[in-house]
Amino acid sequence: MHLNRQMQLIENNETALNCGRPWDEISAYHRVILALPPATQHRRLVATGPIPPSCDILSMHERLPSNRRVRVNSGIPANKMATPIDRTAKRVVLTVQDYSLFAHRAVMNLFRPPRYGSEFLIQADIIGVGSAFIVLLSGFFTGGVLALQSAATLSEFGANGLTGRFVGLTMIRELGPVLTGVMVAGRNASSMASELGSMVVTEQIDAMRALGVDPMRKLVTPRLFACISMLFFLTILADAFGILGGGFVTVVMNHQDGFQYFSTAWESLRYPDIVQGLVKPLFSGFIIASIGCFFGMRTSGGTQGVGRATIQAVVFSSVSIIIADFLLTQVLLSLLARA
Amino acid sequence: MNQTNSASEPDPALPGLSQPGLTQAGPIQSGTAPALAAGPVVAFHNVSIAFDGPPVLQDISFSVAPGETRILLGPAGVGKSVLLKLVNGLLRPDEGSILLFGDEISKMPEERLFPLRTRTGMVFQEGALFDSLTVRDNVAYQLIQEQVPDEEIDRRVHEALSFVELDQTFSLYPDSLSGGMRRRVAIARALIRQPELILYDSPTGGLDPVTSTTIIELVMKERDVYRTPSILVTHRLQDAFTLSTHRFDPDQGSMVPLPQGHADPNTTYLMLEEGRLIFDGSIHELVHTDNKFVREFLQ
Numbered sequence: 183m184h185l186n187r188q189m190q191l192i193e194n195n196e197t198a199l200n201c202g203r204p205w206d207e208i209s210a211y212h213r214v215i216l217a218l219p220p221a222t223q224h225r226r227l228v229a230t231g232p233i234p235p236s237c238d239i240l241s242m243h244e245r246l247p248s249n250r251r252v253r254v255n256s257g258i259p260a261n262k263m264a265t266p267i268d269r270t271a272k273r274v275v276l277t278v279q280d281y282s283l284f285a286h287r288a289v290m291n292l293f294r295p296p297r298y299g300s301e302f303l304i305q306a307d308i309i310g311v312g313s314a315f316i317v318l319l320s321g322f323f324t325g326g327v328l329a330l331q332s333a334a335t336l337s338e339f340g341a342n343g344l345t346g347r348f349v350g351l352t353m354i355r356e357l358g359p360v361l362t363g364v365m366v367a368g369r370n371a372s373s374m375a376s377e378l379g380s381m382v383v384t385e386q387i388d389a390m391r392a393l394g395v396d397p398m399r400k401l402v403t404p405r406l407f408a409c410i411s412m413l414f415f416l417t418i419l420a421d422a423f424g425i426l427g428g429g430f431v432t433v434v435m436n437h438q439d440g441f442q443y444f445s446t447a448w449e450s451l452r453y454p455d456i457v458q459g460l461v462k463p464l465f466s467g468f469i470i471a472s473i474g475c476f477f478g479m480r481t482s483g484g485t486q487g488v489g490r491a492t493i494q495a496v497v498f499s500s501v502s503i504i505i506a507d508f509l510l511t512q513v514l515l516s517l518l519a520r521a
Numbered sequence: 522m523n524q525t526n527s528a529s530e531p532d533p534a535l536p537g538l539s540q541p542g543l544t545q546a547g548p549i550q551s552g553t554a555p556a557l558a559a560g561p562v563v564a565f566h567n568v569s570i571a572f573d574g575p576p577v578l579q580d581i582s583f584s585v586a587p588g589e590t591r592i593l594l595g596p597a598g599v600g601k602s603v604l605l606k607l608v609n610g611l612l613r614p615d616e617g618s619i620l621l622f623g624d625e626i627s628k629m630p631e632e633r634l635f636p637l638r639t640r641t642g643m644v645f646q647e648g649a650l651f652d653s654l655t656v657r658d659n660v661a662y663q664l665i666q667e668q669v670p671d672e673e674i675d676r677r678v679h680e681a682l683s684f685v686e687l688d689q690t691f692s693l694y695p696d697s698l699s700g701g702m703r704r705r706v707a708i709a710r711a712l713i714r715q716p717e718l719i720l721y722d723s724p725t726g727g728l729d730p731v732t733s734t735t736i737i738e739l740v741m742k743e744r745d746v747y748r749t750p751s752i753l754v755t756h757r758l759q760d761a762f763t764l765s766t767h768r769f770d771p772d773q774g775s776m777v778p779l780p781q782g783h784a785d786p787n788t789t790y791l792m793l794e795e796g797r798l799i800f801d802g803s804i805h806e807l808v809h810t811d812n813k814f815v816r817e818f819l820q
Contacts, residue, residue: 386652389645
């Protein structure tokens, strides 16, 4: 019954085990003994040398004396074994499930005491005030680029006067929220993941739990709500500076009428545009903080793990913001008909 | 496996030092388990846990009586820290039950565990101090959460830091402290609310012998002055035996050896091998055991 089983050495296939004879030299019977858990072993056998890719041993898990772990499958026929695709799919589903539970808990904590108001203010300062400069800079120059590009195109149709309308609507409906989200994700999702990740690997999170404090309430929920609220205001800032940047380019570089630029920008605005532009940052804020904290709190593998968590947080939050923006635009456009 | 030892006469195998003039009345019986009348502070029943692989701990059963200090021995990577984290619910077992202060915690929701954890103190392997907070805020962490007035906090922090003889570090940050000082601050943090159980996770790991002795003296002081039950994880036999063969003398303000062959009756031993509990008993039983692994470990 122990034939045709596969054994795989995690880490690599060429490690030498402690002592004894090479794997190739020991009999199938001894391999069976080796595969049994320590308590059931009649005597201790240890093999040396590279482990062959497949080996006739009984299905069991075994921790070898070198602390190299050998995994032996559980007797499932090879054609029914989980493929790498299966395992990846399961891991993805499990991660999504964990994230959903994590985000749900983080939100629900707001409705149950204790609440950490001072932590919220600290995080609001770090996220809001700390990100203001990069947001207004990126907003200003994005508005400027929009004005440059649109003026060049609109002049072909003799519609230079519509630059303000073009820049204003694009900034408020689309670029302001998305740009702010991506900028804040780069700055704050990474800092949340690395800060919480470092706390995890240095056992500070465990220490907090051991001291009777819920890290979800103390660390995650304040970051989540601070990020949502601050992203709202940062987006307004980005919109304003984007329109200003466009105005600067229109007046100083394109030598057009500034009054016309600002009045067309203002007159073309409708409430649905503003609502659309201000609903998106609420979702972006949620995405940034929840993903940043999620990857931070599940960090493992020491300092390397912290680096990995930081990268994952930035990548996943940035991509999620853009995907969410697409979906939200679809929904909001159908809900908020523009007069 | 749980023993009640009987050795009333001094044990010549113990590495105790001869020291006349002990203040304690009469010789201490080696390995006499403390009374269990009040019920165990901690009780494990057939506890097992695994992490994506072979079991880390299998079928672990033991208890900690009021006033008892249990020293958990075993080589590195055998599951000692995991066992300690199971005690206050930082980890959940796959099988078995764990009673903490009489409450079954293995399936208790996290929200209900927090109040229980405030009754325990835990000293982590590397101290696990919050590096963005001062020593004062680290030690007072629980008190700050409970919104205790600042004057009261300062007084109690000074008291806790004096206990570990680090009062001068009050306003410093953890990164300006040495490894030994960090452990002592961690002990002060664990003790500030006068817990009903203390868990020490390798408090002397990686420290020099002098600093290790200082830490062990603090553990002993807490054991002998406040009689707080505890579980101490270590792989250093020297520390374990020092705890058994010495007592803290409040008059001298330091530890003193018990008479030759005597051992603290409230300090008992557990030993793990490959995730299984292979020894549970007194120091007397430990040094006389026939278990091959224990003997190899002791040697």
